[in-house]
Amino acid sequence: MRKLIVVALFLLPLSAAAQNVLWTALTEGNAAYVKGDADFPRLPPTRMTWAASQAPPFSILSCSDSRVPAELIFVRTVGELFVVRVAGNTPGTFDIASLQYAVANKWTRLIVVMAHSDCGAVKAAMAKDDSGLTDQLKALVKQIRDSGIERSDKPTPEQLRAAAEKNAKYAAGLVARSPVIKEALAAGTVKIIIAYYDVASGKAEQISEITSAE
Ligand SMILES: [Zn+2]
Numbered sequence: 001m002r003k004l005i006v007v008a009l010f011l012l013p014l015s016a017a018a019q020n021v022l023w024t025a026l027t028e029g030n031a032a033y034v035k036g037d038a039d040f041p042r043l044p045p046t047r048m049t050w051a052a053s054q055a056p057p058f059s060i061l062s063c064s065d066s067r068v069p070a071e072l073i074f075v076r077t078v079g080e081l082f083v084v085r086v087a088g089n090t091p092g093t094f095d096i097a098s099l100q101y102a103v104a105n106k107w108t109r110l111i112v113v114m115a116h117s118d119c120g121a122v123k124a125a126m127a128k129d130d131s132g133l134t135d136q137l138k139a140l141v142k143q144i145r146d147s148g149i150e151r152s153d154k155p156t157p158e159q160l161r162a163a164a165e166k167n168a169k170y171a172a173g174l175v176a177r178s179p180v181i182k183e184a185l186a187a188g189t190v191k192i193i194i195a196y197y198d199v200a201s202g203k204a205e206q207i208s209e210i211t212s213a214e
Contacts (some may be wrong), residue, residue: 013188014109016211022057022110023193023206029075034202038075050079058082059102061171062114063089063121067199070114074204082108088121089113090143091171100180103190111175111190114204115168116197117157122164126152146170161196165207168194176210185212 014022032038059082060070070076070083082102084095091099102108115122124137125144128151133141145151147170149163172194175181184190192210197203 014191019110019191019211022191023112026058026074026076026110026112027204030073030202030204032075033073038072040075040077043078046078054079054082055105055107056080056082056102057107057109059099059108059111060084060114061086061089061091061095061099061111061175062197063087063116063119065116065119065199067118068114068116068197073197073202087140088119088125088144089115089168089171090121090140091174092143096175096178096181099175100178103184104180106189109190111172111181111192112195113168113172113175113192114195114197115164115207117161117164117199119160119164122149122160122167123155125149125167126155126160126163128153144170165194165196168196169208172210185210 056079058076058080061084062068062070064085064087068085070081070085074081084091084098086092086095099108099111121140122144124133125141126149130138130141144167147167149166150159152159155163172192176185176192181190185192194207194209195204196207
């Protein structure tokens with residue numbers, strides 16, 4: 001019975017206030033992480049709680065960079081985050097498919113597309129020389145360049161951040177315009193937040209948001 005109620009709740013559009021509560025919950029976790037208070041008690045029982053099913057309300061698209069571990073950054077435990085990590089948070093077909101899967105299952109109410117500081121993929125995309133890159137890496141940096149980033153072999157921290165933000169907004173647009181997610185955004189059942197994570201301070205902050213695919 002309880003499960004039925006939860007499922008019914010998941011089908012309802014969320015008010016703007018309710019969607020803000022979700023992001024606030026993540027930022028509260030992030031504040032604890034910044035302070036060094038990340039704590040994961042009760043892992044075995046939590047694991048068992050979600051052993052037969054999952055219903056994570058958050059999906060995170062972030063970089064593969066070892067300094068960007070979503071569960072630690074937001075202090076979320078087993079069963080709470082559906083995470084897609086790919087270099088440069090640059091979503092390809094299967095990354096978008098993964099997010100569609102989470103949305104189609106009615107779990108995800110908030111998608112966070114998270115850029116980060118000192119991103120090697122963004123640096124590679126800003127660079128003018130592609131020699132030495134494999135065909136696959138060339139395809140990845142091409143997609144980052146498609147976001148309209150500035151090109152520079154020696155970007156300043158400000159230029160690098162601007163490019164990372166532009167790339168994350170572009171990535172979020174690709175996600176937002178894809179089938180299933182586009183419909184969920186239009187129905188108000190899902191929202192996308194574009195965020196920026198600083199690998200030195202540990203702080204994740206909102207840059208912008210998408211509440212519909214238009
Ligand atoms: Zn990166």
